[in-house]
Amino acid sequence: MKLKYGVVGTGALGGFYGGKLAKAGHDVHFLLRSDFEHVKEQGLKVDSVDGDFLLQPIACYNSAQDMPVCDVVLVCMKTTGNHLLPELLDPIIDEQSLVILVQNGLGIEERLAQEVPHASVAGGIAFICAHKVGPGHVSHLDLGRLILGLHTSTGNELLQQCQQDFEQAGVPAQLAENLGYIRWQKLVWNVPFNGLAVVLNTTTDQLMKQKETRELAHEMMHEVIFGAKNCGYDLDPDFADKMIRTTEKMTPYAPSMKLDFDNRRAMEIESIYTSPVQAARQAGFEMKKVAMLESQLRFIASQMENWKIRVSEG
Numbered sequence: 001m002k003l004k005y006g007v008v009g010t011g012a013l014g015g016f017y018g019g020k021l022a023k024a025g026h027d028v029h030f031l032l033r034s035d036f037e038h039v040k041e042q043g044l045k046v047d048s049v050d051g052d053f054l055l056q057p058i059a060c061y062n063s064a065q066d067m068p069v070c071d072v073v074l075v076c077m078k079t080t081g082n083h084l085l086p087e088l089l090d091p092i093i094d095e096q097s098l099v100i101l102v103q104n105g106l107g108i109e110e111r112l113a114q115e116v117p118h119a120s121v122a123g124g125i126a127f128i129c130a131h132k133v134g135p136g137h138v139s140h141l142d143l144g145r146l147i148l149g150l151h152t153s154t155g156n157e158l159l160q161q162c163q164q165d166f167e168q169a170g171v172p173a174q175l176a177e178n179l180g181y182i183r184w185q186k187l188v189w190n191v192p193f194n195g196l197a198v199v200l201n202t203t204t205d206q207l208m209k210q211k212e213t214r215e216l217a218h219e220m221m222h223e224v225i226f227g228a229k230n231c232g233y234d235l236d237p238d239f240a241d242k243m244i245r246t247t248e249k250m251t252p253y254a255p256s257m258k259l260d261f262d263n264r265r266a267m268e269i270e271s272i273y274t275s276p277v278q279a280a281r282q283a284g285f286e287m288k289k290v291a292m293l294e295s296q297l298r299f300i301a302s303q304m305e306n307w308k309i310r311v312s313e314g
């Protein structure tokens with residue numbers, strides 16, 4: 001069966017993953033916001049370490065109302081805009097549709113499944129370094145692997161087909177038995193590096209170079225691992241060492257939260273910090289250092305509002 005795909009949020013990940021599917025001949029419909037006119041006229045450009053490509057013509061829309069009902073919807077906007085999902089998804093899903101949240105953070109599938117109970121919901125964990133460099137223009141610098149895991153009890157067949165479509169399109173994609181485990185595992189990297197890069201105004205290489213910050217990142221990783229353990233996800237404590245070694249070898253990198261801060265956009269504090277801190281707390285474990293970083297980020301976010309700088313959703 002040939003699936004009809006929808007992409008909600010055509011930025012770095014939406015442009016890359018949706019673009020790869022469309023380039024491979026799949027039927028993909030892209031929802032855009034500020035870049036709509038540009039993409040409609042000039043197409044979507046992806047500069048990728050795996051090979052550049054341009055999608056033109058492209059099935060793009062500036063309103064979900066104009067989109068067809070899709071079998072699978074890839075949600076690729078920042079989680080700061082997830083409160084808009086019930087409205088955005090309403091015209092493009094029916095009881096048979098599967099919505100995959102290709103986003104960072106915890107608790108997002110739970111919330112969507114409550115708000116949109118008739119859809120199947122899954123998570124997509126992306127191991128990729130990509131960002132938008134201009135209107136309708138994505139730069140993919142490194143990695144690209146996707147792990148897909150089901151949240152609801154329905155949608156399994158669609159998820160399997162989606163995994164095969166990604167593989168066929170040249171995106172390494174795996175299916176995970178346990179979505180919660182993978183979400184916590186991804187947080188082991190995102191929690192220290194996204195937030196520290198913002199509060200210390202720096203990049204991963206600088207955080208790794210300095211002994212104090214390297215140790216702090218390592219300690220936070222262990223907190224996340226123990227947080228996960230208390231929530232029933234038995235992550236390997238050695239995973240922290242592995243992540244430190246990987247980051248040491250990485251080219252200097254500004255995590256997506258740092259790019260959001262630099263561009264005065266809302267930061268994904270709720271899904272990357274608040275949800276895991278609360279989940280661990282409810283399970284009886286206080287992630288003290290992570291909670292402190294969360295407070296610092298909330299302070300910075302409040303200052304951004306006080307500066308009367310436009311903090312856009314998404």
Ligand SMILES: NC(=O)C1=CN([C@@H]2O[C@H](COP(=O)(O)OP(=O)(O)OC[C@H]3O[C@@H](n4cnc5c(N)ncnc54)[C@H](OP(=O)(O)O)[C@@H]3O)[C@@H](O)[C@H]2O)C=CC1
Pocket residue numbers: 008009010011012013014031032033034035076077078079081084102103104126127128129130131132256268313314
């Ligand atoms: N970038 C990366 O390398 C990685 C990102 N992630 C995660 O993936 C998710 C997506 O990140 P990323 O791709 O970087 O984000 P981007 O900011 O590059 O893209 C988000 C896109 O969503 C669009 N959007 C937001 N709200 C709406 C709306 N209401 N209607 C239509 N479009 C909308 C934005 O449009 P507009 O231009 O108008 O704002 C933007 O183009 C995040 O959760 C992030 O943490 C995970 C791994 C790596």
Ligand SMILES: CC(C)(CO)C(=O)C(=O)O
Pocket residue numbers: 104126127128129143189190194254255256257
């Ligand atoms: C760690 C990384 C780069 C993804 O693989 C990421 O999730 C981010 O920048 O937020």
